[in-house]
Amino acid sequence: MKVGLFIPCYIDQFYPQVAIATLKLLEKVGCKVSYPLQQTCCGQPMANSGFEHLTGGCNENFVRNFANCDYIVSPSGSCTLHIKHHLHSANEEVATGIRSRIYELTEFLTDIVKVNTLDATFPYKVGLHQSCHGQRGLHISQMSELVAPPFSKPVQLLNLVKDLELIQLDRRDECCGFGGTFCVTEEAVSVKMGKDRVADHLRHGVNFITGVDVSCLMHMEGILKRANSNVKVKHIAEILTATI
Amino acid sequence: MNKQLTLDHADAALEFNKNEAKVDWHDETLWFVRTKRDRAVAQIPEWEQLREAASQIKNYGLSNMHDLLIQFEENAIRNGIKIHWAADGDEHNAIILDIIKQAGANRMVKSKSMLTEECHLNQFLTDKRIEVIDSDLGERIVQMRGEPPSHIVLPAIHLTKAEVGETFHEHLGTDKGATDPQYLTEAARQHLRETFLTRKVALTGVNFAIAETGGFVVCTNEGNADMGVHLADVHIAAMGFEKIIPRAEHLSVFLRLLARSATGQPITTFSSHFHRPRPGQEMHIVIVDNGRSRQLGRPDFRNSLKCIRCAACLNTCPVYRRSGGFSYHSAVAGPIGSILAPNLDMKQNADLPFASTLCGSCSNVCPVKIDIHDQLYKWRQVLMKEGYGPGSKTVAMKAMATVLESPRLYRMAGKVGRGVLRFAPITVENGLNPWYTQREMPEPPAESFHDWYVNHKKA
Numbered sequence: 232m233k234v235g236l237f238i239p240c241y242i243d244q245f246y247p248q249v250a251i252a253t254l255k256l257l258e259k260v261g262c263k264v265s266y267p268l269q270q271t272c273c274g275q276p277m278a279n280s281g282f283e284h285l286t287g288g289c290n291e292n293f294v295r296n297f298a299n300c301d302y303i304v305s306p307s308g309s310c311t312l313h314i315k316h317h318l319h320s321a322n323e324e325v326a327t328g329i330r331s332r333i334y335e336l337t338e339f340l341t342d343i344v345k346v347n348t349l350d351a352t353f354p355y356k357v358g359l360h361q362s363c364h365g366q367r368g369l370h371i372s373q374m375s376e377l378v379a380p381p382f383s384k385p386v387q388l389l390n391l392v393k394d395l396e397l398i399q400l401d402r403r404d405e406c407c408g409f410g411g412t413f414c415v416t417e418e419a420v421s422v423k424m425g426k427d428r429v430a431d432h433l434r435h436g437v438n439f440i441t442g443v444d445v446s447c448l449m450h451m452e453g454i455l456k457r458a459n460s461n462v463k464v465k466h467i468a469e470i471l472t473a474t475i
Numbered sequence: 476m477n478k479q480l481t482l483d484h485a486d487a488a489l490e491f492n493k494n495e496a497k498v499d500w501h502d503e504t505l506w507f508v509r510t511k512r513d514r515a516v517a518q519i520p521e522w523e524q525l526r527e528a529a530s531q532i533k534n535y536g537l538s539n540m541h542d543l544l545i546q547f548e549e550n551a552i553r554n555g556i557k558i559h560w561a562a563d564g565d566e567h568n569a570i571i572l573d574i575i576k577q578a579g580a581n582r583m584v585k586s587k588s589m590l591t592e593e594c595h596l597n598q599f600l601t602d603k604r605i606e607v608i609d610s611d612l613g614e615r616i617v618q619m620r621g622e623p624p625s626h627i628v629l630p631a632i633h634l635t636k637a638e639v640g641e642t643f644h645e646h647l648g649t650d651k652g653a654t655d656p657q658y659l660t661e662a663a664r665q666h667l668r669e670t671f672l673t674r675k676v677a678l679t680g681v682n683f684a685i686a687e688t689g690g691f692v693v694c695t696n697e698g699n700a701d702m703g704v705h706l707a708d709v710h711i712a713a714m715g716f717e718k719i720i721p722r723a724e725h726l727s728v729f730l731r732l733l734a735r736s737a738t739g740q741p742i743t744t745f746s747s748h749f750h751r752p753r754p755g756q757e758m759h760i761v762i763v764d765n766g767r768s769r770q771l772g773r774p775d776f777r778n779s780l781k782c783i784r785c786a787a788c789l790n791t792c793p794v795y796r797r798s799g800g801f802s803y804h805s806a807v808a809g810p811i812g813s814i815l816a817p818n819l820d821m822k823q824n825a826d827l828p829f830a831s832t833l834c835g836s837c838s839n840v841c842p843v844k845i846d847i848h849d850q851l852y853k854w855r856q857v858l859m860k861e862g863y864g865p866g867s868k869t870v871a872m873k874a875m876a877t878v879l880e881s882p883r884l885y886r887m888a889g890k891v892g893r894g895v896l897r898f899a900p901i902t903v904e905n906g907l908n909p910w911y912t913q914r915e916m917p918e919p920p921a922e923s924f925h926d927w928y929v930n931h932k933k934a
Contacts, residue, residue, distance in 0.1 A: 238924050238925075240879065240885070240889075242924065243889070243923050243924045243925055244889045244892065244893060244919075245893075245917045245918075245920065246917070246920075247922065247923055247924035248920075250924035250927075250928075251924065254928075254932075266928050266932070268882075268925065268928075268929070269882040270882070271879050271880070271881075271882055271885040272879040272885070276875060277876055277879075278856075279833065279852070279855070280829075280868070280872060281829075281855035281856055281858060281859030281864060282856075282859055282869075282872040283856050284860060285872055285876040287880075288876060288877075288880025288881075289876065289879050289880050291880070292882065363833070363834035363835055363836070364833075364835075367834065367836065367839060368835060374836070374839055375513060376513075376791065376836055376839035377523065377839055378516055378517055378519065378520070378522035378523055379523065402506070404836075405793055406793045406832050410831070410832030410833065410834075411832075411833075413829070413831070413832050414909075414910065415909040416485055416829060417484070417485045417488060417794070417829070418489075418912060418913070419485070419488050419489040419491075420488045420794055420797050420798050420830075421832075422912075422913040422914065423797045424793050424794070424797060424832075425914070427502070427797075449917050450914070452915075453910070453914030453915045453917070454913070454914050456914075456915035457914055457915050
């Protein structure tokens with residue numbers, strides 16, 4: 232199975248360790264992974280700001296990079312959702328194919344690879360931030376609004392990690408307030424939401440906050456660091472590949 | 476471009492957030508309502524099927540609006556109700572003024588109606604020297620304070636007991652510093668009783684209008700709509716045309732959804748059915764368009780007309796809870812208001828579809844399955860294309876698009892950006908950077924993943 236690795240721009244530039252962990256994890260579970268070198272961004276920053284009409288160039292670049300992959304996998308629920316819903320191209324047939332073959336990392340591991348063991352150890356108290364686009368958009372876990380049986384693909388994977396203690400939050404799927412350009416255009420509300428989200432984790436004594444979206448984690452990391460907290464954020468790929 | 480009279484959402488939210496303790500209180504109060512809603516709906520195993528049924532009934536209504544309204548009008552007239560059609564808010568107000576004058580009255584009692592807020596009826600009537608008293612307790616409180624409602628179901632939810640006590644002390648002469656809810660409610664009760672007994676004209680909203688019967692239903696928890704109209708000679712009902720449902724049997728779906736979604740109650744305390752005036756009484760219905768037919772004609776946004784005004788999307792919205800109802804500068808606040816308001820005035824309300832993280836909670840809590848967050852996304856596209864965004868934003872987005880569509884430019888910009896952050900952090904770590912005001916910047920690594928991959932894996 233030929234897996235194309237899609238690393239969102241801000242992970243490429245600021246969190247290469249997340250991309251390295253994702254690559255390592257996919258190879259560990261038996262995937263043949265390639266990283267198309269000319270990739271840039273999914274176009275979401277423009278689109279969510281109301282400028283989807285400027286994303287044509289990004290779209291064509293994405294199509295050029297990923298048209299030949301059996302699967303496209305990304306360590307970001309948000310960017311995956313954007314491609315799934317909004318990727319279009321002059322060659323619409325190819326774009327439709329890509330939209331149907333792109334997966335967020337944890338859903339790919341549970342649904343396609345069907346991982347049921349992992350050689351990972353992480354002896355800490357961990358809080359899981361359910362990022363909205365992965366949860367409500369890609370439905371990688373059940374949301375509290377619906378009357379439906381609960382499930383969570385990230386939790387399913389975290390439960391395979393030895394010695395990890397997953398805490399329960401008071402508000403299990405509240406948004407952290409990142410929201411793309413919302414984090415700067417609505418700075419006051421964004422920061423307040425982030426502070427409240429972090430406080431829920433801190434109340435339950437976590438050592439680490441994890442999630443499937445680095446963007447939310449980056450936002451909460453900024454707030455934790457400003458408060459001089461020793462609680463750290465780690466993308467789920469880093470925990471699923473952790474050993475001692 | 477004219478400066479807006481009101482603050483835009485971000486600036487109003489910044490003001491609201493200056494009192495963090497109040498924000499916490501506001502957030503927790505509304506989260507409590509959301510939690511009550513969760514408990515109530517979890518007791519209904521068929522909840523999701525009910526939502527689907529409601530959504531489909533509303534779909535049918537939107538697709539057959541013309542025929543249903545005509546059917547409703549015919550049946551209502553047969554029942555002895557007078558029907559008026561208003562193209563916009565001004566016509567709605569003029570019709571109501573005319574009815575009041577014909578009744579020889581100069582004062583009116585009103586039960587809660589967000590439509591009259593949308594049409595600014597109170598100000599209009601006050602200017603014509605007609606006194607209006609709102610009889611819903613929350614509405615009465617904000618009316619005394621000269622404020623609009625901050626929430627469509629809980630109009631005074633932004634006020635603490637102490638603030639209500641202060642308002643009542645000033646306007647109803649209650650003891651200074653009193654905060655006991657029973658004492659304050661009793662004072663309001665006495666004041667409103669006097670109002671109910673002396674008004675010849677009473678106005679209510681309409682929650683559901685039934686085409687099959689020509690009757691309508693008004694839902695309140697205080698019985699104030701009933702108290703007003705049962706004692707008045709003239710009953711005026713103001714109704715947005717989207718309130719129509721085809722048949723009486725459909726009420727069973729909506730009445731189960733409405734109160735549970737709104738407050739977590741199984742049903743509203745009073746669901747009053749009006750079919751014809753009682754002997755000697757006059758009954759009028761004013762059916763209002765005010766932009767609704769325009770919204771009906773926009774395929775991407777017509778679903779917003781399914782709204783039954785339960786406010787579940789406001790209660791669940793993490794942004795609404797932390798910015799307050801007034802930050803939306805529109806009669807209907809929150810996520811639903813943010814997709815209704817641009818239809819009324821794109822320029823004035825261009826900021827509202829951006830007052831969201833697009834978390835999607837609103838769409839999933841909605842009892843009639845309106846795709847609220849998708850419509851917020853779509854409004855953003857429409858508004859920016861129509862040129863309602865700041866020019867600086869367009870320039871920045873064009874530059875961003877140019878960099879991100881070119882792998883070479885992207886890598887170069889990334890390298891420069893990381894370099895600047897590592898070696899001259901002061902250029903971004905300053906008061907002009909909204910990220911840095913209350914958050915640290917991410918620590919830039921020496922090499923990007925791309926460079927690491929080329930060095931370690933060799934493509």
